Amino acid sequence: MARGLPKRKPIPGVKNIIVVASGKGGVGKSTTAVNLALGIVANEPHVQVGLLDADVFGPSIPRMMNLSGKPQISSDNLLVPLVNYGIKCMSIGFLVEEKAAIIWRGPMVMSAIEKLLRQVAWSPVDYLVIDMPPGTGDTQLSISQNVPISGSVIVTTPQDIALLDARRGAEMFRKVDIPVLGVVQNMSVFICPNCGHQEHIFGKDGAERMAKEINVQVLGNIPLDKSIRELSDTGQPIVIARPDSPQAEAYKSIAATIVKQLHKEKT
Numbered sequence: 048m049a050r051g052l053p054k055r056k057p058i059p060g061v062k063n064i065i066v067v068a069s070g071k072g073g074v075g076k077s078t079t080a081v082n083l084a085l086g087i088v089a090n091e092p093h094v095q096v097g098l099l100d101a102d103v104f105g106p107s108i109p110r111m112m113n114l115s116g117k118p119q120i121s122s123d124n125l126l127v128p129l130v131n132y133g134i135k136c137m138s139i140g141f142l143v144e145e146k147a148a149i150i151w152r153g154p155m156v157m158s159a160i161e162k163l164l165r166q167v168a169w170s171p172v173d174y175l176v177i178d179m180p181p182g183t184g185d186t187q188l189s190i191s192q193n194v195p196i197s198g199s200v201i202v203t204t205p206q207d208i209a210l211l212d213a214r215r216g217a218e219m220f221r222k223v224d225i226p227v228l229g230v231v232q233n234m235s236v237f238i239c240p241n242c243g244h245q246e247h248i249f250g251k252d253g254a255e256r257m258a259k260e261i262n263v264q265v266l267g268n269i270p271l272d273k274s275i276r277e278l279s280d281t282g283q284p285i286v287i288a289r290p291d292s293p294q295a296e297a298y299k300s301i302a303a304t305i306v307k308q309l310h311k312e313k314t
């Protein structure tokens with residue numbers, strides 16, 4: 048651990064923590080986090096996966112995972128995660144009205160996140176996937192310094208501005224000694240469903256160039272695809288709804304690479 052950093056306290060019963068981050072909002076971070084968590088289970092059905100929605104200002108995990116209602120309280124006074132598609136989920140969206148968190152300030156946000164990390168009956172979990180808030184502000188930094196994170200995944204589109212922000216994200220993780228497992232290039236290409244023509248709406252190969260520059264790997268490319276959006280919006284992530292589609296295969300391959308990379312980092 049780098050000198051001068053606070054000691055990170057593990058979450059009891061949680062073996063690996065993977066954070067999914069993005070330099071800015073709207074690039075598909077939550078969609079990636081959800082399909083990544085499901086991809087890990089699809090690849091290795093015996094593993095236990097948790098999904099924590101730390102995006103307190105715009106929690107989307109309840110909708111994407113088709114979950115609602117209030118968590119039960121366990122006998123040892125912990126919030127019991129809600130489960131769907133085999134994933135244990137926790138989100139501020141289960142605890143407060145959808146719009147309530149928007150007016151929160153720093154300390155309230157951090158105490159809410161602390162609660163979601165530590166006052167939840169996660170155990171046992173092999174991989175806890177954290178959907179981070181977008182950007183590189185104080186909240187992201189505090190999460191990074193609060194728990195031992197095994198690795199970070201940065202989601203970006205191939206567009207210049209998104210890439211600049213993603214680079215800032217990678218720098219933040221490196222400063223606090225968290226391995227950057229790689230970059231997911233989302234909305235990499237649009238394939239016309241009628242004629243099969245490929246259109247690079249947000250530019251081409253941007254993530255490859257950035258990844259080379261900052262010396263990280265591109266974990267995979269996800270196309271801009273109408274079914275990814277439609278299925279996520281109705282709470283049936285594509286890895287579950289169309290497990291054999293090329294899009295689901297892309298998420299599963301990214302999940303496999305991440306798990307492999309994680310174990311490499313540990314040795």
Ligand code: ADP
Pocket residue numbers: 069071072073074075076077078079107181233234269270271272273275276277279280
């Ligand atoms: P973020 O977490 O970065 O704010 P989301 O994952 O919420 O972004 O995605 C924003 C919107 O884009 C959602 O409506 C989602 O369904 C859609 N989306 C994400 N990835 C894709 C994709 N590869 N193809 C089409 N739509 C996508």
